[in-house]
Every structure is written in C-alpha cells, then in structure tokens.
Amino acid sequence: MAMVSGAKRRRELEEEQEEDEDRISRLPDGILGDIVTLLPTNDGARTQVLSSRWRHIWRFAPLNIDLDINPDYPLGANNVTESVISRILSAHQGPSRRFSIPEHYLYYRGLPVTSLDGWLESPALDRLQELEFHYGRPHSSNLAPLPPPPASVHRFSSTLRAVSFGGCGFTDGNNASGLHFPVLKQLSLADVRFSESSLRALLSASPVLQSLLLKGSIGLSRVQIASPTLRSIGVRSNHGRVILRQVIIEDAPCLERLLCFDYLGITISGSGLVSLKMVMHSVKVLSLSEERLSLDVVIGYMKCFPYMERLYIQTKMAGEKNVWCCKYRNLIGTLDIRLKKIVLAGYRGNTSHVNFAKFFVLNARMLESMRLELCIAKPSPSNAWIDKQYRLLQTKNKASRDMQLDFASDYGLRLTNSFFRPEQVHDLSTADPFP
Template sequence: MATDVTTGEGEGESTGVEEEDLISRLPDGVLGDILSLLPTRDAARTQVLSSRWCPIWRTAPLNLDIRGYIVAGGGRRVSAGKISRILSKHDGPGRRFCAPLECFFDLGGRYAGALDAWLRSPALTGLQELEFHLGLPRWRATPPPLPAPVHRLASTLRVASFGGCAFPDGNGGALRLPVLQKLSLLDVKISEGTLHALLAGCAVLESLLLGDNNGCSLVRIVSPSLKSIGLRPGPGEIKVKQLLIEDAPCLERLLLLGSGFSMGMVISVIRAPRLHALGQLAAYDPTLEGSQIVSVATMVQNVKILAITQLDLSLDVVINFLKCFPCLEKLYIKTTAVGENNEWRRKYKNLIGTLDIRLKNLVLTNYQGNKSHVNFAMFFVLNARVLQSMRLELQHGNPSNGWIKKQHRLLQTKHKASRGAQFDFVPHVISSPFSLGQVCAEQVHDLATADPFVGFHDWI
C-alpha cells in the first residue's frame, strides 16, 4: 500500500521516501463500511493487499451481488456452491444480498431451494437490502412461495425487491417490515387483502413499485409515509383494473409504467394533497370521457409535471389536459404516429384568450417535423406566455442546419409569445434496453430526483 513520492525540488527527482499509508490506519469499522460499498468481487480481492487487510472483508458488512459473478465469469453459470461458501466464511453482518432474474437463468431453475438456504445463513443476519427474482410466472404453472427465511430478516430490511414468488393469503402470516423504505413487487402472485396487509405493515415506506403482478385487480393505497408509487398494471387477465389512492398525505408522484397498459384502468385519487408528478397516461380519447383520466383530473389540482402517451399527436387531447390540470408547468408527450391535422387558429379562436397556459417546459418525443407536429408545436410557440423551453426529440437521425432553420420558420419562433423561450431539436438516441426492475426501480425509488420523467423517451 506504500507509494514512492516525488518532491518539488527537481522535477522528476525521487527522494525514495515512502508516503505513509493513511488509508490502512483507519479503524476496522470504517474500512469495513468502505468495502461494503464496493462490488463483491472487488471487496473480496482486498484480502491480498496485506496482512492488515486480510481479515477486513470477512468482518465487514456483506454486500453480495450474484450478478457480479455471472458477468465476470464470461457467461458461465454461477455456482450455487460458491455463493454458499462465501456466506459460510463471512463473519460480518449482512448489508445487501442481490440475486435478481438473470441469476435464476444461470442456476437452471433450481433457484428457489438455493435461495432458501442462503437466506438462512447467519452471514445475512441484520440484512438491510434484499433483492431476488424466482422467474417469470409464464414459465411455471404455480410460482414458488415467498421464501420462509424472509420473515427472520424482516425487522432490519430497509430496501426489498421480491420477484417471481407467491405471497400466502391471510393476515396471520402477513410479512411485517417495520423499517422498510423501498419496496418492489415484480411478477408476484398476491391477493388484494394480502397486499393491503403487507403495506399496512410497512410503517415508514417511502416508495413502492408494483409490476406485472397477479391476483390483485384492485390496488388500494392508505399510507401516511408513501412519497412515490410506480405501477405497471400488467397485460391480459392479470391486469390491475383499479388504483385507489384513498389516503396518501405525503404522496408526491404517481408513475404508470408500460406503454398502453394503463388504458381502461380506473384511477381514483381521494386524498393526495402533495401529488405533483403524474404519468404516463395513455391519452387516446380527445373528450377524455370513459377513460381513467377523468377520475384523476377532477380530484387532483396540484399536478405540475405530467407525462402522456399518444399514438396520433392530438392538440384536442392536450388542451383538455391543460383544462383539467390548471397548475401544469411541465408536459412530456410521447407519440408514435403521423398525428392529426391539429389546425387550431379558427377552432380555438375564442378559447385562446381565456385559457391560462402556465407551461414552462414542453418535451415532445418522436417529433417528425410534418404538418401535424408543426401545427401542434406552433400552438405553444405562439400562445404559451411563460414558456421557458421546448425540447423536440426527433424520430430519426441528426438534423441538418437547413432543416432546423426551416422548422424555426414553420413554427414562427420569431413571433413566440414568451420572449425567453428556447427551442431545441435533439436527435433521438436509442439506449440499451433495460429490464422493468432496473429502469422502473430507478425512476420510482430515486426520491432525490425532482423530475421522475427525465429520460421519458426510454420508458417501456
């Protein structure tokens, strides 16, 4: 750990004096906390540094992520025995244990038994973060039950993600997680009553992600602490049909995940006075009649950030949203088709003078620059008086300077209603695909991000 240093007396001249290893002088507890933040393999390798470092990792809070072994192995299957040996030799408390869906594949489907044994290990006593997934429901008739050892870890878990398992019915065996702050349920089988009992046992829960679960057509939220909810209703028969926010005084954002999955789902917000971010709503009906949007919009007046998805870009739909959400400041729109005509000068001649458009930021994904999209964007260029920025994310390629100049002319940006408004044409960059657990969990659980829709173009 010692290193040679060079003095400033002559450039390049070395005194041969060794700098003191201040890191190794730190207390064992501090070094252990540092190692617990490193990837598992990197932390384990510190044992070869010196005799001083040799025992640190084994007594440090354990951060065991099985994915690190799969990637490092060049695609080879992870050995369940190797994970078991790590757990048997580790003397420190458990901090994090992560074995997500990709680990299920590498264990050839024998994951449930191995996971049960791992969770019984003394090395995981006091565990704070737990993530596992036992496989997608469509690959098995009946998912395996929630591993019983989870109950012994429940009192210390602060972050939990359960996937591919079934929760037993009845309040008698309900899982109680008194210090849990972040919870994800992905591809699990759980009844309405069991889900409600589970949430009732999470006294300080701040963020909740529900994705593609089965057995729960109604999700009812009563929570004094929840700040963020993410829901992917799921396809077909397993779909959540109703979301009822009954009492959530701290709720700040409600995220609907999965393009089109929220269509036909009824969302009722009875009490959520702090809710300011909502989306993505599937908006295909210009009247909003008969859709889930009416139930939300008539009850929520404080929404400032909204994200919607449209097949055909429709100004009629968006104007109805502006009426429903009078405090809206930032609007994200994702469209995939050519769009409607969106002629507005005659149609909305009488409305323009009375409609209070408070939009400061507008983001339009898959902008094509055709007549429909130009007419749509022009409405806000000429009528949004406090607009600060309009971001037009292009459907194809990098635009030429000539094309951009033409768009400015068509949009009449020289006559913009807001003198300080900026207009950006941005090429759409296709990101690598991510799983529901990765992208959605980041959006739902990262409460430090004020706007959860940054990167909305990559949502799935």
C-alpha cells in the same frame, strides 16, 4: 556482510516507498469499509489479499451481496456460484446491508427456491436493510401457482428499508402472507401474482412507504393504490398472460411523481368515483407513454396536477391533429401552466406533433426547456428542416422569454432502452428523474 546489509536496506527503502504510494491504506477502517462495500461481491472479498492492513476490513465491513448478472450472458464475468455465496455468508462477521439475487440467477443454475430461503437464514444477514430477489419470470401460459416469498423474509421485517419481490405469488386475503414492514420506504413488485386484497394488504403493512414500482406481469389487469405516504409511483407492465392496463390512484395525498412507462390508462379516483376531476397539488413530475399523442389527454392530467413542473412523454405514432386554438380558447386564459421542462420522445415534426408542442410554446409562461427527441434512425436532419420546425412552432412568439428549444436526433431509438430505470422511481433525492 556489508553487501547483505546493503540489500536489506534496499528492501526497506522499497517497502517504505510502497507504503508511501499506498496512501489509501492509511484511511480509517470505517472509510475503507465503505469502499469495500461499494465493490462488486467478488472484488470486495479479494481485497483481503492486498495486504495485512486490508485483511480484516472485508470481514467486518457492511456486507453487500449484489449479483449483477446480465441475463444475456448468465455465465459471464461476475459468475458468483451458490457455494461462493455460502462461503461468504459463513465467513463474514460484520453487519449486512444488501442481498440481491437478480432474475435468471436461480433459473439458469436450476436451484430450488429453498436455496434463497437457506441463505436468508444466515446470521450474517441479521438486520438486513435491502433485499432483492427474483425466482425467474414465469411462462405466460403457465397458470400454476407461483412460490410464495421466502419465509425467512419475516425475520427482517423490522429492518428492511428497500424490498424487490420477483417471480413469487401472494395468497388471497387481507394479510399479504403476514408480512409487515414498519420501516420500508422502497417497494418493487416484478412478475408477481397478486389479488386486489393482497396488494392492498401489503401497502397497508408498509406505513412509511415512499416509492412503489410495478414491473412486468402482476396478475391483475387493474390495480387500485391507496397510501398516505407514497411520493413516487412507477409502472412498467407490458408482458404476461394478464397485462396491467389501468392504475387507479385511490388515495395518495403525498404523491410527487407518477412515471408510466407503458401505454396504459392512469385514473384518478376519489370518494369511490372513477374521475379525472380530482386535483392533486403535490404532483410535480409526470411521465407518460402515449401511443397516439393527444393534447386532450395531457390537458386532462394538467387539470389533475396543476402544480406539475416536469412532463416526459414517449409516443409511437402521429396521433390526433391536436387542433386547439378554438377548442381551448376559453380554457387558455384560466389554465395556469406551471411546467418548466417538457421532453417529447418520438417527435416526427408532422401536424399532430407540431400542434402539440406549439400549444406549450405559445401558452406555457414558466417554461424553461423543451426538448424534442426525433423519431429517426438516420443522421441529423438538415438545417432547413430545423428552421422550418422553428417557424411552424412559432418560437418568435413564445410565451416564456427564457424557454430553450432543443432538437435531438435518434434519441427516440435509444429511449426505448434507456428511458426506464428503477432508480427513477425510487431515488427521491433529485427533483428530476430524467436528467
């Protein structure tokens, strides 16, 4: 009997020790719910088996269904099937926060677009705040109409704060399929088909919109953007039958950052006249992809955005000679360059690129950092090459005493894959989208 009591006591001690080690379970339900919400969908559901303490947490935590599927490995580790999604929606009793069906998910499983509409009708998604879906990228030669956004999107109009539409089409006219988003702040449009009127209507239906991302083919070669509340615009449209080649900012008085990840033209338009003479004092960040590096183009932007503080440029080729000493002799004294940070990706160290960088070295009095990302695929350049670049750039005569000049090898290659991220457009909590 004493032996049984001793074994029982040992089990009690072991349980007490496990309880002491499991400090996380002692946290309040609200904090545990936030932890579960941040986990991948499958992992969040599995927390129910950890202990009886955790069993009810997942069912009442804010629901995040985020199927982060790698398109190269569509049947990979995070393989959440449609039946699993349906079971999660039927079992969850708490509020909903995010529902994300990425590109390729429906396509690889051969699911009809009505599957998404059915999921969105679930009561578990009442008061949904973030919605992201992509029906699948249409073939560039396919001119058939794309399916419209799910009809059930309308029921979230009063709660959605972030939306990403993908692989769908919007009807012509001024109603943008009747959508209205009074609290929407983030909007992404990927591989959609628009008319000018439907895009205008969608922006008008989002009266507090702060950030807009145009990604992939949107069925237009030119778009006009007018929004009194937009603070950030991002453009990446480099494939499809109709490639977006020009963005006209018609009216955006609150614009702070303009991020262009493709080689297209950005035009500032005012009073119905296409012109680069409109001044926008609010823009602080500009990102450009210039196939041929041109100082003339950048100076044109600087005239439009006189309070610009951060400039990011990705270039492919050598470009123009960028000779400026005589050409801009009269301008230099009047141009108030407020740039604090410049990043030039694809730097080759040739005459064109040296002249471009030297303009800012010798004239940007507030410049704090210039980073030249080298367009090379070999090991770091020799010290002799670096020393020569410092001499060519005349760093001893730099206009800003505090400027730091850095060279980074092979970044130009990595930049192709890492330069673009949606959060650079939508995350307005940081002043620098390219830390």
